[in-house]
Amino acid sequence: MSAELEVYQRQSFGQRLGLGRRVGLLVVDFVNGFNDPALFGGGNIGPAIERTVDLLDTCRRMGLPIAFTRIVFEADGSDHNLFVAKVPALGGLTESALPSQIVPQLRPRPGELVVRKRLPSAFFGTDLAAWFTAKGIDTLLIVGCTTSGCVRASVLDALCHGFRPIVVSDCVGDRALRPHDANLFDLGQKYADLMERDDAIKALVTHRREQVT
Amino acid sequence: MSAELEVYQRQSFGQRLGLGRRVGLLVVDFVNGFNDPALFGGGNIGPAIERTVDLLDTCRRMGLPIAFTRIVFEADGSDHNLFVAKVPALGGLTESALPSQIVPQLRPRPGELVVRKRLPSAFFGTDLAAWFTAKGIDTLLIVGCTTSGCVRASVLDALCHGFRPIVVSDCVGDRALRPHDANLFDLGQKYADLMERDDAIKALVTHRREQVT
Amino acid sequence: MSAELEVYQRQSFGQRLGLGRRVGLLVVDFVNGFNDPALFGGGNIGPAIERTVDLLDTCRRMGLPIAFTRIVFEADGSDHNLFVAKVPALGGLTESALPSQIVPQLRPRPGELVVRKRLPSAFFGTDLAAWFTAKGIDTLLIVGCTTSGCVRASVLDALCHGFRPIVVSDCVGDRALRPHDANLFDLGQKYADLMERDDAIKALVTHRREQVT
Amino acid sequence: MSAELEVYQRQSFGQRLGLGRRVGLLVVDFVNGFNDPALFGGGNIGPAIERTVDLLDTCRRMGLPIAFTRIVFEADGSDHNLFVAKVPALGGLTESALPSQIVPQLRPRPGELVVRKRLPSAFFGTDLAAWFTAKGIDTLLIVGCTTSGCVRASVLDALCHGFRPIVVSDCVGDRALRPHDANLFDLGQKYADLMERDDAIKALVTHRREQVT
Numbered sequence: 001m002s003a004e005l006e007v008y009q010r011q012s013f014g015q016r017l018g019l020g021r022r023v024g025l026l027v028v029d030f031v032n033g034f035n036d037p038a039l040f041g042g043g044n045i046g047p048a049i050e051r052t053v054d055l056l057d058t059c060r061r062m063g064l065p066i067a068f069t070r071i072v073f074e075a076d077g078s079d080h081n082l083f084v085a086k087v088p089a090l091g092g093l094t095e096s097a098l099p100s101q102i103v104p105q106l107r108p109r110p111g112e113l114v115v116r117k118r119l120p121s122a123f124f125g126t127d128l129a130a131w132f133t134a135k136g137i138d139t140l141l142i143v144g145c146t147t148s149g150c151v152r153a154s155v156l157d158a159l160c161h162g163f164r165p166i167v168v169s170d171c172v173g174d175r176a177l178r179p180h181d182a183n184l185f186d187l188g189q190k191y192a193d194l195m196e197r198d199d200a201i202k203a204l205v206t207h208r209r210e211q212v213t
Numbered sequence: 214m215s216a217e218l219e220v221y222q223r224q225s226f227g228q229r230l231g232l233g234r235r236v237g238l239l240v241v242d243f244v245n246g247f248n249d250p251a252l253f254g255g256g257n258i259g260p261a262i263e264r265t266v267d268l269l270d271t272c273r274r275m276g277l278p279i280a281f282t283r284i285v286f287e288a289d290g291s292d293h294n295l296f297v298a299k300v301p302a303l304g305g306l307t308e309s310a311l312p313s314q315i316v317p318q319l320r321p322r323p324g325e326l327v328v329r330k331r332l333p334s335a336f337f338g339t340d341l342a343a344w345f346t347a348k349g350i351d352t353l354l355i356v357g358c359t360t361s362g363c364v365r366a367s368v369l370d371a372l373c374h375g376f377r378p379i380v381v382s383d384c385v386g387d388r389a390l391r392p393h394d395a396n397l398f399d400l401g402q403k404y405a406d407l408m409e410r411d412d413a414i415k416a417l418v419t420h421r422r423e424q425v426t
Numbered sequence: 427m428s429a430e431l432e433v434y435q436r437q438s439f440g441q442r443l444g445l446g447r448r449v450g451l452l453v454v455d456f457v458n459g460f461n462d463p464a465l466f467g468g469g470n471i472g473p474a475i476e477r478t479v480d481l482l483d484t485c486r487r488m489g490l491p492i493a494f495t496r497i498v499f500e501a502d503g504s505d506h507n508l509f510v511a512k513v514p515a516l517g518g519l520t521e522s523a524l525p526s527q528i529v530p531q532l533r534p535r536p537g538e539l540v541v542r543k544r545l546p547s548a549f550f551g552t553d554l555a556a557w558f559t560a561k562g563i564d565t566l567l568i569v570g571c572t573t574s575g576c577v578r579a580s581v582l583d584a585l586c587h588g589f590r591p592i593v594v595s596d597c598v599g600d601r602a603l604r605p606h607d608a609n610l611f612d613l614g615q616k617y618a619d620l621m622e623r624d625d626a627i628k629a630l631v632t633h634r635r636e637q638v639t
Numbered sequence: 640m641s642a643e644l645e646v647y648q649r650q651s652f653g654q655r656l657g658l659g660r661r662v663g664l665l666v667v668d669f670v671n672g673f674n675d676p677a678l679f680g681g682g683n684i685g686p687a688i689e690r691t692v693d694l695l696d697t698c699r700r701m702g703l704p705i706a707f708t709r710i711v712f713e714a715d716g717s718d719h720n721l722f723v724a725k726v727p728a729l730g731g732l733t734e735s736a737l738p739s740q741i742v743p744q745l746r747p748r749p750g751e752l753v754v755r756k757r758l759p760s761a762f763f764g765t766d767l768a769a770w771f772t773a774k775g776i777d778t779l780l781i782v783g784c785t786t787s788g789c790v791r792a793s794v795l796d797a798l799c800h801g802f803r804p805i806v807v808s809d810c811v812g813d814r815a816l817r818p819h820d821a822n823l824f825d826l827g828q829k830y831a832d833l834m835e836r837d838d839a840i841k842a843l844v845t846h847r848r849e850q851v852t
Contacts, residue, residue, distance in 0.1 A: 003389070004389040004391055004392060007255060007388055007389050008388075008389070011252070011253055011300075011302060011388070012300055012301050012302035012303075013299070013300050014299070014300075015298060015299055015300070015301060017295060017298055017299060020773075020775065021775050022775065039224070040224055042220060074540075076536040076537060077537070078536065078537050078538060078539045078540070079539055079553075079557070081375070081553065081556065081557070081560060082230060082372050082375065082376075082377060082560060083372060083373075083403075083404075085228060085230055086226070086227070086228055086230060086372075086402075086403060086404060086405075087224075087225055087226050087227075087228070087403065088225050088228060089224060089225035090225075110502040110504065111502060111503070111504050112504060113504045113505055114500075114504070118553055119372075119373045119553065120369065120373075120403070120404075121369075121373070124370075124373045124553070125373065125551070125552055125553030125556065126551055126552075127505075127507065127544055127545065127550070127551030127799075129768070129772070129800070129801070130507065130551065130799060130800050130801035131505070131507070131801065132772075132801070133768070133771075133772045133777065133800060133801030133802065134507060134508060134659075134777060134801035134802075135777075135801075136659065136660050136661065136775055136777045138772065138773060138774075138775045148399050149399075149403060153369055156333065156334075156366060157337075159295050159296060159299075159332075160296075160332045160333075160334070160337045160338065160766075160769060161768070161769050161772060162294070162295065162768070162769035162770065162771070162772030162773035162774075163295075163772065163773075164295060164773075175220055175221075175224070176216070176217040176220050176221070178217055178395070179217060179395065179398065179399060182391070182392065182395035182396075182399075183395075183399070185392065186361050186362075186392060186396070190296075190299060190300065190333075190362060191296075191299060191333075192299075233560075233562065234562050235562065287753075289749040289750060290750070291749065291750050291751060291752045291753070292752055292766075292770070294766065294769065294770070294773060295773060323715040323717065324715060324716070324717050325717060326717045326718055327713075327717070331766055332766065337766070338764070338765055338766030338769065339764055339765075340586075340718075340720065340757055340758065340763070340764030342555070342559070342587070342588070343586060343587050343588035343720065343764065344588065344718070344720070345559075345588070346555070346558075346559045346564065346587060346588030346589065347446075347564060347588035347589075347590075347720060347721060348564075348588075349446065349447050349448065349562055349564045351559065351560060351561075351562045373553075373556060374555070374556050374559060375555070375556035375557065375558070375559030375560035375561075376559065376560075377560075429815070430815040430817055430818060433681060433814055433815050434814075434815070437678070437679055437726075437728060437814070438726055438727050438728035438729075439725070439726050440725070440726075441724060441725055441726070441727060443721060443724055443725060465650070466650055468646060507801070508656060508798050508801065508802075508803060509798060509799075509829075509830075511654060511656055512652070512653070512654050512656060512798075512829060512830060512831075513650075513651055513652050513653075513654070513829065514651050514654060515650060515651035516651075545798075545799045546795065546799075546829070546830075547795075547799070550796070550799045551799065574825050575825075575829060579795055582759065582760075582792060583763075585721050585722060585725075585758075586722075586758045586759075586760070586763045586764065588720070588721065589721075590721060601646055601647075601650070602642070602643040602646050602647070604643055604821070605643060605821065605824065605825060608817070608818065608821035608822075608825075609821075609825070611818065612787050612788075612818060612822070615725075616722075616725060616726065616759070616788060617722075617725060617759075618725075
């Protein structure tokens with residue numbers, strides 16, 4: 001998108017936010033149903049899940065606050081909203097349904113937050129922002145799927161709530177690659193820093209060292 | 214995006230929401246600065262503004278609730294946030310600056326709401342949702358710019374707040390056409406109905422007739 | 427509070443909001459634990475529950491949208507917040523615990539919404555406002571407990587979200603009567619209309635007749 | 640309220656939150672109109688304003704983030720909401736009206752945030768929570784008026800957003816003393832720590848010393 005990039009740069013878009021004082025990790029919708037091309041998956045979601053395993057492990061060893069999201073609807077349809085009206089198959093993601101469970105590779109541990117949500121953003125209609133704020137977090141590493149859907153919505157809301165969002169670009173995935181690429185472009189220009197996983201891990205370690213020194 | 218479309222259709226995306234009982238109009242960031250390629254404008258924003266004139270006129274004659282948004286920051290920088298950190302030139306959109314004024318063609322009239330905002334979404338950190346809710350609105354026609362920025366954010370939040378969003382596809386514009394197209398695709402598949410202006414006007418008239426009968 | 431009242435009236439407080447176009451019912455925290463003086467109950471909560479039975483029945487027969495709230499925390503403490511820090515016993519209200527279940531007299535039926543919350547307001551950190559908005563609701567009858575806690579917080583947020591709040595004054599209760607009375611005073615002066623149950627039922631019937639005619 | 644207190648203590652209410660890592664100051668609605676008994680003032684609001692002068696000075700010298708609120712409505716009534724319907728005189732608090740200006744003793748300095756709001760809470764429909772979150776704040780000293788109105792609403796929302804609220808009990812005031820007392824009771828039992836100004840200043844100094852050591 002070189003032509004677009006030139007316009008964006010001229011208009012001052014795409015500055016770097018950098019890391020703040022305290023970092024948390026947000027894992028968006030890495031559930032079985034989004035890892036299954038027959039349901040909501042496909043594209044590069046599987047590899048993004050695999051690459052997240054090491055990042056999650058690093059964050060756990062560093063003791064960072066970690067939150068996961070799942071989409072969960074009631075079986076009786078009482079909480080169905082306009083998002084389900086637009087994408088009816090989401091209504092099958094009920095509390096105990098296999099597709100709504102977090103993938104086994106990334107299973108949450110006690111003390112890690114699991115947020116149930118009924119909308120794209122991890123923050124809308126949830127108390128997630130308050131959970132991170134109470135812990136003094138001002139920076140969020142964000143991974144998950146889909147890049148063009150719940151990740152983008154969560155990254156934007158993270159920015160709006162006052163958290164510097166860092167999208168780990170090879171730990172987010174989408175069912176289709178063109179929306180994935182287009183949304184990474186938007187996110188990097190307007191709302192977030194983009195870092196590959198290995199650079200993010202290095203940045204965390206450096207950041208920790210600076211905090212301690 | 215025919216390959217993507219096939220995946221989205223198979224996964225149940227892209228259903229139609231239709232109009233609800235009562236319709237409002239939301240005009241996002243059609244201000245001088247976004248109509249000026251030297252600032253934040255370019256692409257197809259100018260034509261989108263021109264095509265909005267008739268739609269606004271129709272909505273006024275029908276007595277629909279109408280809200281406009283402007284981005285406004287304090288001159289002393291006290292309210293600068295992460296969005297300004299990412300796009301520093303936004304800080305120049307102060308209350309009395311020419312670029313932050315709504316374009317003359319669409320000047321708000323007394324009784325129409327003008328929302329000042331400091332973030333992409335018309336709803337985040339504002340009381341706009343309550344304003345429409347108190348009027349019993351359940352459907353929003355949305356026009357403005359940019360498609361890939363404040364329009365998309367506002368459309369998603371409209372859906373989240375319980376308003377059926379209808380993006381008037383030839384009354385939204387962007388500084389660059391590829392992000393414009395990519396975001397219209399996302400919006401139409403996941404969060405909103407897309408209608409061209411003339412169809413939207415027809416739908417309003419039909420809708421009104423059904424309400425009255 | 428006659429001296430206070432004189433001040434409030436002189437300053438224009440306490441006007442009537444009246445009913446809007448479409449009414450919903452919100453039942454706040456009528457769960458076993460708040461009906462048990464050994465846990466969070468006492469005072470006039472029991473009688474408020476009993477008087478709500480007929481109101482709920484009326485609303486069901488009229489087909490109004492009905493939402494209930496429960497306070498629910500995770501057993502592992504991962505979602506404990508500042509509210510639990512202030513009132514630690516709330517942490518015992520886990521998903522399957524008897525005290526967190528809605529009282530048998532008011533058991534929700536399929537299609538009625540049950541909102542899980544971790545804060546006083548029924549609206550904060552939940553998608554309840556959107557649920558009512560999507561249904562075109564602009565007026566809420568509010569019952570529940572406690573008057574000085576979750577009811578007051580929910581009534582205020584109802585107003586903020588654009589719903590006219592009507593507190594059914596003999597269907598709200600509190601563990602202690604002085605806070606109950608003091609908060610009814612505040613609510614009636616600043617944020618809501620107060621109606622007794624029988625008047626509320628009459629108003630609903632009259633309102634329906636006017637809508638139909 | 641000794642009888643009430645016994646009930647609250649038995650049910651585990653009223654624990655202390657204490658200070659977190661980083662403290663901010665929130666000054667709620669100390670504007671001319673609330674310092675004037677002929678408008679919205681009276682009671683102990685005047686003395687609360689006077690006692691806030693030293694606290695504000697201390698916070699400024701310590702470099703804490705400071706935010707003020709004002710209630711501001713449009714002269715054309717376009718943004719009038721249910722709060723104005725309940726208390727019509729609030730509609731006179733327009734941008735340039737003398738009663739909506741912050742009192743001279745506490746005039747904000749450049750870089751301090753001034754939040755315009757149209758509802759009781761400093762946080763509802765504003766981006767204030769994000770402003771404090773971006774600065775890593777997890778604790779808020781709260782002063783202002785009225786105790787039973789905008790202060791209470793702001794304190795509760797501070798808690799909900801993840802900030803430990805500390806109500807400076809002799810720097811909050813109300814037009815009538817019984818609502819003032821009743822609301823301080825509720826706040827101290829459920830949502831906030833209460834400290835007198837001199838103790839708050841001491842706590843800030845001690846807290847700073849511990850941070851530096």
